[in-house]
Amino acid sequence: MTSKKPLAKPQPSAHRSRLYSIWWRQQKQAIDFSLKRLWFNPISAWITLIAIALALSLPTSMHVLVKNLQSLTHNNQSVPTISLFLKPKVTEQQANDLAELVKTQPEVFSTTVVTRDQALQDFKKISGLADTLKTLGENPLPNIVIITPKLNELGETDADLDDFTKRIKTYKEVEDVQIDVEWIQRLRAILQIAERIVAVVAALLAFTVLLVVGNTIRLDIENRKDEILVTRLIGATNRYIRRPFLYGGLWLGLFGGVLSLLVVNIALLFLVGPVNKLSTLYGNSFSIGGIDLTTTLEVLVISSILGLVGAWLAVNRYLWENEVIND
Structure with missing residues (x-):
């Protein structure tokens, strides 16, 4: 009798590669789907993006102006001797x-x-x-x-x-x-007040962005309720249902951040001429600065996170209202 050879066990590396391939295919499907939703619903997408951009533009512009004020104090023509x-x-x-x-x-x-x-x-x-x-x-x-x-x-x-x-x-x-100690104390107090005002305004408008994104995703969920029900009947998990909406919120936040940076830069361009003229009248070489790379990255990261969180809250609320979240 010939002895049967034992079946070879699958290699762990091959198994991990297969899992990664499946995971990446699912991510790609969700990314493609979410981007197509934005592309084929331009009016709704643009209204949301403009609302996000306006909400982010105010704290961003205030932050840039405070940084310019701080740079003015570092200008040696402007400090007390x-x-x-x-x-x-x-x-x-x-x-x-x-x-x-x-x-x-x-x-x-x-x-x-x-x-x-x-x-x-x-x-x-x-x-x-x-x-x-x-x-x-x-x-x-x-x-x-x-x-x-x-x-x-x-x-x-x-x-x-x-x-x-x-x-x-x-x-x-x-x-x-x-x-002139009082001069320095006043200047520090003004800068501290300005920084705190920016922080408060940024927090309030960040909450606004969450509401805007959350409401947009909620309406999208309502429009796709039947589709979600069908996918649920054929075994789709909550994670699968949640994924395209999360990417949708991410894109709304990211593109809204890009649009807000564009708005702030345009606003700063309108201020350059008058500020330079005022600086010349006071015999100062100060010129207003634009948005640096650090601020640009901060705005994009924060706006993306806000979009992602807003979408996550909206999707989870829907899932909680319809069934218990198990995954």
């Missing part, structure tokens, strides 16, 4: 040496030395007391080192600013330090 009043015995050479030393601090962008003679001449022009100053005999004004700081390096709190001031005062040549 710090004045170091040196001791009377400090010479001009010592003042120059101190200016070079202070410039090595990470919070310092540049330093300028105003000599006693320059300070006296400036004071005469401003005060109109030239004749009175001649009676004093000698120049009472000290040498001054003017610091232009990097505002973004001064820290976020008053304690950070105080720490920098204390370090500057430790130099033996320094008699006194003058800084």
Whole structure:
């Protein structure tokens, strides 16, 4: 008798490859189907995309404007200067040496030395007391080192600013330090308020996007209710039913994000001319910046996630209302 050979067991790699092939075919079918639904329903799709784009454009434009405001504070023409009043015995050479030393601090962008003679001449022009100053005999004004700081390096709190001031005062040549602390505090407060307003508006409008996408997917489900019932009768799982709607929500969110970026960029183009003119009138080189790559990716990712979540909520609600979700 001839012994039967044992059947060869399927290789795990071949089994995984077959499963992946099936999974990818299902994904491709859902992707193709969801894109065709958008293509063959252009009016409904465009209304939804415009609603999403408008909802996303407001927080995106506010975010860009806040970033431009922050860049304006980092522009060294726009920040307050710090004045170091040196001791009377400090010479001009010592003042120059101190200016070079202070410039090595990470919070310092540049330093300028105003000599006693320059300070006296400036004071005469401003005060109109030239004749009175001649009676004093000698120049009472000290040498001054003017610091232009990097505002973004001064820290976020008053304690950070105080720490920098204390370090500057430790130099033996320094008699006194003058800084417009209130100006910096006001600017920080304005930026913090603006950032929080953007966050609140973004959260509210993100909820709006969820409702818009959810309502669109819900209407799509209602239109395909009979088709869903038939596929359910022949054994389709909830996962299979859910998949094309999830892709539909993803495309709505993604394309809505792209459209919102287009809207914001067009709006910024209209602002470039007036902002540049205003900047020139104030003797500033500031120019409004557009949407950078990081912000672009953030908007696209967030809009896609919102579309996906909105679709998931709508589909799951339908499945819960009609039967218990088991998978």
